[in-house]
Amino acid sequence: MSETVRKLAALHQAARAMNAILDPDQLLDKILSLVQEVFSLHTCAVLLYDEKEDSVKIRAERGYLPEVVENFRVKRGQGVTGYVFQTGEPIIVNDVEQWNGYIQGVAGARSEMAAPLRLEDRIIGVLDAEIQKPGAFEEGDLELFSIFANQAATAIRNANLMASLAGRTVQLEKTVNELGLLNRLGQQMNSNLDIDSLLREVLQLAKEALQFDHCAVLLSEEVDDETFLLVRAALGYREAVTRGMRIKMGEGITGRVLRSGQPMLIPDVDLNGGYIEGVSGGKCEMAAPLVVRDKVIGVLDAETTEPGAFGEDDLHLFTTFASWAAVALQNAEIHSQLERKTRQLDGKIGEINEMNLELKEYAARIEHANLDLEKRVKELMTLQEVSRAITSSLDLQDTLDAIVTMTREIVDSSTCAIRLLDDESRQMLPLDKGSATEETSVTAEHSNGELRSFLGLPLKIGNRVIGYFELGSLDEGAFDEGDRRILQVLASQAAIAIENARLFENTQQTYYETIRSLAQALEARDAYTRGHSDRVTRYSLAAASEMGLSPHSLKVIQYAGLLHDIGKIGISDSILHKRIKLSEEEWSIIRNHPLFGDSILGPLKFLSDAQEIVLRHHERWDGSGYPGHLQGEEIPIEARVIAVADAYDAMTSDRPYRDAMSHEKAVAEIEKASGKQFDPDVVTAFLAVVERVRREIEESSEI
Numbered sequence: 001m002s003e004t005v006r007k008l009a010a011l012h013q014a015a016r017a018m019n020a021i022l023d024p025d026q027l028l029d030k031i032l033s034l035v036q037e038v039f040s041l042h043t044c045a046v047l048l049y050d051e052k053e054d055s056v057k058i059r060a061e062r063g064y065l066p067e068v069v070e071n072f073r074v075k076r077g078q079g080v081t082g083y084v085f086q087t088g089e090p091i092i093v094n095d096v097e098q099w100n101g102y103i104q105g106v107a108g109a110r111s112e113m114a115a116p117l118r119l120e121d122r123i124i125g126v127l128d129a130e131i132q133k134p135g136a137f138e139e140g141d142l143e144l145f146s147i148f149a150n151q152a153a154t155a156i157r158n159a160n161l162m163a164s165l166a167g168r169t170v171q172l173e174k175t176v177n178e179l180g181l182l183n184r185l186g187q188q189m190n191s192n193l194d195i196d197s198l199l200r201e202v203l204q205l206a207k208e209a210l211q212f213d214h215c216a217v218l219l220s221e222e223v224d225d226e227t228f229l230l231v232r233a234a235l236g237y238r239e240a241v242t243r244g245m246r247i248k249m250g251e252g253i254t255g256r257v258l259r260s261g262q263p264m265l266i267p268d269v270d271l272n273g274g275y276i277e278g279v280s281g282g283k284c285e286m287a288a289p290l291v292v293r294d295k296v297i298g299v300l301d302a303e304t305t306e307p308g309a310f311g312e313d314d315l316h317l318f319t320t321f322a323s324w325a326a327v328a329l330q331n332a333e334i335h336s337q338l339e340r341k342t343r344q345l346d347g348k349i350g351e352i353n354e355m356n357l358e359l360k361e362y363a364a365r366i367e368h369a370n371l372d373l374e375k376r377v378k379e380l381m382t383l384q385e386v387s388r389a390i391t392s393s394l395d396l397q398d399t400l401d402a403i404v405t406m407t408r409e410i411v412d413s414s415t416c417a418i419r420l421l422d423d424e425s426r427q428m429l430p431l432d433k434g435s436a437t438e439e440t441s442v443t444a445e446h447s448n449g450e451l452r453s454f455l456g457l458p459l460k461i462g463n464r465v466i467g468y469f470e471l472g473s474l475d476e477g478a479f480d481e482g483d484r485r486i487l488q489v490l491a492s493q494a495a496i497a498i499e500n501a502r503l504f505e506n507t508q509q510t511y512y513e514t515i516r517s518l519a520q521a522l523e524a525r526d527a528y529t530r531g532h533s534d535r536v537t538r539y540s541l542a543a544a545s546e547m548g549l550s551p552h553s554l555k556v557i558q559y560a561g562l563l564h565d566i567g568k569i570g571i572s573d574s575i576l577h578k579r580i581k582l583s584e585e586e587w588s589i590i591r592n593h594p595l596f597g598d599s600i601l602g603p604l605k606f607l608s609d610a611q612e613i614v615l616r617h618h619e620r621w622d623g624s625g626y627p628g629h630l631q632g633e634e635i636p637i638e639a640r641v642i643a644v645a646d647a648y649d650a651m652t653s654d655r656p657y658r659d660a661m662s663h664e665k666a667v668a669e670i671e672k673a674s675g676k677q678f679d680p681d682v683v684t685a686f687l688a689v690v691e692r693v694r695r696e697i698e699e700s701s702e703i
């Protein structure tokens with residue numbers, strides 16, 4: 001009895017001890033230790049039911065051989081433990097050799113005791129004890145053993161529950177961790193908005209965070225109304241796959257995922273048809289759809305060379321990862337569309353800006369053109385004025401002066417010169433000659449400084465260069481294209497004006513020569529008047545020089561002296577050569593010769609001053625002359641000089657109606673008429689030179 005009490009006490013203690021242990025393995029170990037202690041035995045075991053194998057297996061033991069532990073399986077009803085598991089009744093077999101269907105667990109065992117590990121509703125295993133001598137267990141032992149087994153079963157259930165709970169806690173923690181990870185991945189992916197770098201990022205995250213070494217992103221695309229998957233990014237895949245391989249919808253695992261939109265796990269590709277090898281030696285593959293707004297836009301694929309390496313957990317995680325990746329891809333797509341639109345908008349803004357610039361340029365050009373036009377109009381108006389100015393005169397010098405003056409008004413220049421070529425020699429005429437009659441004219445303002453700009457143009461009549469038109473400036477870059485254009489127009493007009501003036505001069509000269517010849521021929525016909533004009537000219541020039549008259553007056557006297565009686569061309573010989581005294585009527589005709597002379601010389605512009613003298617050479621100092629009855633200084637000085645010389649030569653020449661007067665008598669006549677018919681100053685000068693000139697004339701006629 002005391003033994004039973006001891007065992008009960010031990011049992012109670014054991015129950016408390018067992019309930020304190022929550023780790024299943026530790027608990028089973030503790031159970032066996034307690035069994036050994038309480039029942040003083042060496043060999044014992046806890047056998048638990050394995051649902052998969054539908055048999056009872058040793059889960060913990062004392063005194064069993066390892067190979068037995070490994071292979072021992074007992075079906076319901078087999079052997080002692082199978083019997084207990086099936087019936088739920090504890091049993092003592094005091095001699096196993098006598099028990100039908102005994103299965104040996106331990107060598108030499110003779111007595112065996114077994115009790116079910118029973119919970120309220122089911123039996124989870126068997127508690128077994130063996131001793132190597134027959135009849136070792138008593139009924140009391142069995143009762144205690146059963147109670148102990150029941151307590152052990154409860155403890156095992158509790159420990160398992162706790163273990164399961166702990167496992168679930170761990171799982172929960174893992175899930176929480178995964179969610180945190182995925183969340184972080186999602187954030188990273190969403191912050192990456194460039195699609196290609198995002199795809200690389202996705203794979204990098206899959207590799208680093210989820211330990212998928214071989215992973216690929218395939219995106220769908222339409223080609224000729226057919227949908228394909230194209231590998232857009234891959235890690236650890238065969239090159240043939242990554243190099244633009246197309247997978248049709250429904251082909252391989254990824255193609256099937258694309259069609260179904262459902263994730264797929266293939267533990268061993270060898271057992272599944274239609275595998276497309278992504279990774280060399282790939283055995284296990286899983287694929288998850290990339291879904292954006294209910295549309296499968298691609299597939300996330302992972303492979304490994306180890307069959308069955310991926311489990312449902314992996315697939316779940318992978319699918320979640322794929323859904324995050326899809327959202328990130330969608331964001332990236334939206335972003336890239338936005339960027340594209342922004343770029344398009346930028347492009348449009350650029351175009352508009354360009355158009356604005358062009359418009360501005362056009363406006364500037366139009367403004368410039370307007371200014372240009374205004375300038376041109378001004379130029380044209382000026383040129384018209386110039387044209388009028390330079391063609392208003394037929395005098396070459398006047399023309400040249402007008403051209404230079406107008407040019408300097410239009411074009412700002414330091415010097416302006418017109419050089420004319422000599423018609424015959426084609427040599428440039430010297431710059432410093434200023435006479436139109438010498439067929440050259442230069443009106444130039446010489447600069448003291450060094451000329452830095454020069455603008456020159458030929459003066460041309462057709463292809464014939466008649467001279468040069470030159471502008472100089474002390475400033476650098478003083479002339480522009482506009483100046484050149486103006487000068488060109490001026491040059492062409494100047495050339496014509498110069499040519500006209502020259503032609504006009506030539507014509508005048510020819511006319512002059514003609515009438516001069518006529519006058520000489522007229523004088524030559526008559527012995528009485530032969531040489532008269534020449535002599536009058538010589539006396540007049542000498543007297544004028546004596547009086548200190550200007551070179552211009554001398555020139556005028558030169559012409560007027562030779563032509564003073566040109567008007568007599570218009571008087572008939574019968575009157576001119578009449579030997580008897582002329583009638584009053586005839587005298588009045590004779591007295592018209594200054595008027596005739598005036599008419600004849602009228603067209604000769606360069607003789608206009610001489611023409612006046614021809615008209616006035618018969619006026620008298622006291623106003624008794626003709627045709628205007630001018631008196632005193634009303635009569636041009638040249639005419640007053642010629643009047644004296646004319647009278648002297650007439651008196652000292654034979655006339656048809658009288659003989660020549662002597663020099664002395666003529667001089668006396670002249671002296672007598674001084675202050676009446678003649679200007680006294682002229683008379684004084686004439687008398688001072690007359691003898692010298694008379695001698696010179698005689699000498700030259702003798703030669």
Ligand SMILES: [Fe+2]
Pocket residue numbers: 564565617618646
């Ligand atoms: Fe006369």
